Amino acid sequence: MTAPAAQAVRRRVTVRGTVQGVGFRPYVHRLATDLTLTGFVSNTAAGVLIEVEGPPADVDRFCDHLTAESPPLAVVAGIGVENMPATGADDTFTIRSTGQSLGRTLLPPDTAPCADCLRELADPADRRHRHPFVTCTHCGPRFTIATGMPYDRAVTTMTDFPMCSACALEYGDPVDRRFHAQPVACPDCGPRLRLLPAPGSGLRPARDAEALTAARALLAAGRIVAVKGLGGYHLACDATDARAVDGLRGRKERGGKPFAVMCAELGDVERIAQVSAVERAVLVGPRRPIVLLRRRTSGATLRLAPGVCPGSPHVGVMLPYTPVHTLLFGLPGDPPSPRVLVMTSGNRSGESIVTDDDEALVRLDGLADAWLAHDRVIASPCDDSLLRVRADGTEQVLRRSRGYVPRPLRLPMELRPALAVGGDLKNALAIGEGEHAWLGPHIGDMGDLTTLEAARRAELHMRRLTGVSPELVAADRHPGYHSNRWARQRALQLPRSTPLFVQHHHAHIASAMAEHGLTSPVIGVAFDGTGYGDDGTVWGGEVLLADYSGYRRFAHLTPAPLPGGDAGVANPCRLALGRLWAAGLPWDADLPSVAVCTSEELSVLERQLTRQVACVATSSMGRLFDAVSSLAGVCHRAGYEAQAALELEAAAASAWEDDSTAYAFAIGPAGCDPAPVLRAVVADMRRGIPAPVIAGRFHRGVARAVVEICRHARRDTGLATVALSGGVFANALLEQECTALLSDDGFAVLRHGEVPPNDGGLALGQLVIAAYGRQKE
Template sequence: MTAPTTQAVRRRVTVRGTVQGVGFRPYVHRLATDLALAGFVSNTASGVLIEVEGPPDGVARFCDRLSTEPPPLAAVTGVEVETLPATGADDAFRIRSTARSAGRTLLPPDTATCVDCLRELTDPADRRHRHPFVTCTHCGPRFTIATGMPYDRAVTTMTGFPMCPACAREYGDPGDRRFHAQPVACPDCGPRLYVVPGSGSGIRPARGTDALASARALLAAGRIVAVKGLGGYHLACDATDASAVDALRARKVRGGKPFAVMCADLDAVRRIAALSGAEQATLTSARRPIVLLRRRARQEVLAPGVCPGSPHLGVMLPYAPVHTLLFGLPGDPPGPRVLVMTSGNRSGEPIVTDDDEARTRLSGLADAWLAHDRAIASPCDDSLLRVRRDGTEQVLRRSRGYVPRPLRLPVAVRPALAVGGDLKNALCIGEDDQAFFGPHIGDMGDLSTLEAARRAESRMRCLTGISPELVAADRHPGYHSVQWARRRAAHLPRRTPVFVQHHHAHIASAMAEHGLDGTTPVIGVAFDGTGYGDDGTVWGGEILLADYAGYRRFAHLTSAPLPGGDAGVANPCRLALARLWAAGLPWDVDLPSVRACAPGESAVLERQLMCGVACVATSSMGRLFDAVSSLAGVCHRAEYEAQAALELEAAAASAWDADTSAYAFGIAAHACDPAPVLSAMVADLRRGIPAPVLAARFHRGVARAVVEICRRARQATGLTTVALSGGVFANALLEEECTWLLAGDGFAVLRHGEVPPNDGGLALGQLVVAAHGRQEE
């Protein structure tokens, strides 16, 4: 025993943040041992609790390094230090078992296999050679296997796999990188892979390495395999095999929507896409998202059906050991180096995670199933993002690799649940200064998706310890998410939801992401496809003056009829004719959008517009992009959401440097009128100007209109900050042109990064607006 001396000090240190399941306790143990300090470390419900004793300078260095040199996956958000009397503790520093207490700690997201685990996976001499579940405290599943908190093996889906003596030794050794790595296992004690053949697959059931060999052989033979990963099933096929890709597209009723691909390595990526340094860094990060890359113009690797009509490819690298093994190790028979990896579901349904459900719901889609017997507690689809030219990231789908990492809020919120919208749905739950997005759920179109949302909310409550007192939702009376919010609110202290206007929520989400406290309003540019307006019409081309407490509609795109609702959205040629009609322009047969409509279709549409039957007025910028896409001859029928706008952006990109002119909108009072743009486009079409040039001029025209309206708002209000939000700002050309022009005119520009600009980020805005409690039903 060391006798207490005047030199010895003792501190109680509470570390908050993402500090469980990331090797924080062994890190603390090594740090204290290196500094010859005594004491202990323990997990609690609030984070990590440490008591440390020793010389003052050593204790001071210890406390400083806790926050400045954490383990790779840790994210320290707070370190609280309390002085205690020195006890004369002996010189051993110990790791204690988890202490049960009230509070909240943070669970890390699932992360890609680390370099050390990959080395073991590929080393024939290592006992984890070819082990599909190799992991350590620096990598692997966390969120998708956790069933409760604090994070321990007993509250994960690994609880049914008792550790063998070798794994138990690693798990209990503070000097081992697998110390308290909850998913730790090896071929002797861990989960097992197995293959379930479909009818006519020509293979037998198999397990372990034989299962992988069978799956790889099926992929090489042009078959479709359902592969169980970390957060759910993928449907995989050889991306170079046109027949396999076309079969998958037909079976999934995918239309022309692009598929994401997984490449075996960076060399395979470079064969199909251009890759900047920033894109490579994102692609190889521990998050391993799908990154939108510029496809090579004359590459002959991918089948045409992988990504028709788009200059971009959604590309990711292997992030789980099973993916690495699926591509094969040295000595394995050659197989595909690029795989289509699309979500394992039928169109409109949530991703499949349950094995029995997978064999039912994916029957007819997959030829075989490569599964395993570790359950998935929380579904989690792949995240999707793009890297801007300045190296910053714009997340378009926030899920695996991000969830459940919290966002720090600039304003305190009551315990609340925000349910988002009906498209690209993602929930958000928050309390005090923290908000937690749930994983991407998708479109709330059927009972299975609503059930997925209900389970996601239950899981987020369990993992965050937040018990909502109120629910925030969109104002659209017909949204499935709104009906669910009403049912959910009936069981909470506030028995009715707080309803937040759609575009106000978009702007509030950008403000919250950038840490604005809302004391000063911003000029909010909210451009999207659909949002319920205060006047009962469809909004979507809005310039708002907004803070968290409220908003005022400063200007908007002039309205036009939206004929047929969803049917109209699927037919951009009809939207083009409706816009021409609203602008007073004739439907001349030399216009591409007029020719695209059958004679009978045009006649019915004309009667609809004349009589106002099944037509609702819309100021949507997204619908204007669709209409212009058809008018330019780019896309007349849309098989998936935003197809017409995406193809218009692709056309504009191909002519961006060749033509720098812009169409001019009519801007008067508080309206932005596209009639002059449409008239100029018609004239250019008759002069034979090609579609890419028309598209580029339109994009530049929209950006210049945004700047002009923001100037007018600044003159009227003195505001100098502009927030860009809404799904239209997923358009890289438009977002970057608006940002460049606005910044050049002296505005501070807020654009989304980690929070999606589309409806996937809507719930964050709902959450902070609801905190101010001024929205009415």
């Protein structure tokens, strides 16, 4: 019975945060019903609106318990409470249809199946036994199926699948786990799987359970299968089959870049890699990113094919994060299948990940032997996230996408509505308004029409889900970047808007500041491979005195010519010769970098450097790592981005505890000259010092140079906070050594966590710099 109006109170409660698509309304309904309260709950554009009425003590109890026991995926950012006159008009507590209002709510990322859904998947007595799309309010797709907000089934790609009567009963039952679960479906009414063989393969198409059985058999036979996941297609093969792995590498033209793998279960991960307690927790958590793990060099009971991650001591590993993946490995009683699969993005090198089924048949033709597809549309591409766990147990995200997007980042300032389009490498855009910013999913490298189109789709999707209508656009200053041109075009669509172009390394430092909520100036150490400098040269070894309003270039790596531009980057031996030339050191025939070059190549390089033809000056620390990698005899030709630097880091790690010597840079008033380091590398190489020891001495030398320059900056400015950013700080050894030495010297050190240090985090820095600058106008 409803309490008499004179004895009752009524409160309106608004809940902001990630409270849609997580079972929050059903949770509120159960809580209110258990307390015999009346009223309603509804999704709105601002979050969740609740009006609750009943005895004062019970209403108080409701408000006290509202956030203490909320669903696992819910993140409450704020609660507003308003007293209202009791009406006595409600007989029960109900869930109302979504209301229209001003404001913004937050959608959760896609998550892996919960334990309850996995139990149903494996239970022969359950009606969702082997259902490839089992989900509930606590798990499953959200971001990649949502087409608008507020979040309801009508604004998801599940709107194409009317619920059967059994699912409709669950959806409408307040005590059911699927009460108002928008992706709810079953084998009778949900999406369907299908296997499509490549033309001329002799295989026949299959559907549903037969499609999975056929796909498992193909993988066990060493074939390559394109598998449709949450945010796009993967190309999968048996990671223990050398012929299959090499075949996939050749078809994709991937060079020597490592593949990520997916293991059937945690026990299989531990058979191929060393796993700490923190890494284990990340692997089995709801986000299910790729985690970089150290490979087992001894005691491995499951052998990966050599072509999975050649030359790397690490392997990127993830666990199944959709029911399709779980079924692909097989349930008890299924025929044996591979326990570890290569799972690489479904695309050709340089293209965006494929999401559309018809497009997949065209773009992946010649790559896959068959396609395991389904008819649930992917609203936005979303590649796998990648991270590593540091020695101190903290996480460093290297690619922020599935499992993280569209989780917002809280900012230390209020922003006007803005869009930042990032850079051309590892592109990810950002939008922001008020005190929140949203980094979009990883797009990739902006050198292909498919990638540019994917970026446009990502922007539209993020605007729909956040309600942000940009008033200004920010981009990198590089005039030749595709992202720069896109920003110019995008700004033409906005009233009275001109794009703001942000210096690359300033954006890196600002992204670290914004992630840590800092507004005061810092000493910013921005080390990466390339970035357009104020003087028109290639920067990348920068120490900046910076805040959001501007920066001063305090110090930098002494420039050297980059012969051949991009062609030079693919040939670390040429970078080494350019560095030797700048340092006045001879190209002696006994140097590994000289020995690998042909006489014709050496002659062309000498003419280029002498005449400064097709050469641009660069202060890039990333290019110095490449050069030293070649000088030490580690890597002379790079088949993928940063290969030489990664292999130099791996070499250093293998001998890190054996030697504590550090090479010494020459530190001047505004420069950091590597000439003494180059001389020491050459001398050590000639003395027969092993390459891993040389690599370690170089890493330690760079870290000590960073500390010395930061000391000079502190003495001149009084600043004592250092921000480390840029792709070079994805190097675990360097970041660890810099952090330890700086901390020991009394500096506060800002390191990236959820925001990538590489260009995947660039858009966040562009966003806050541009928005801050416009606010000051």
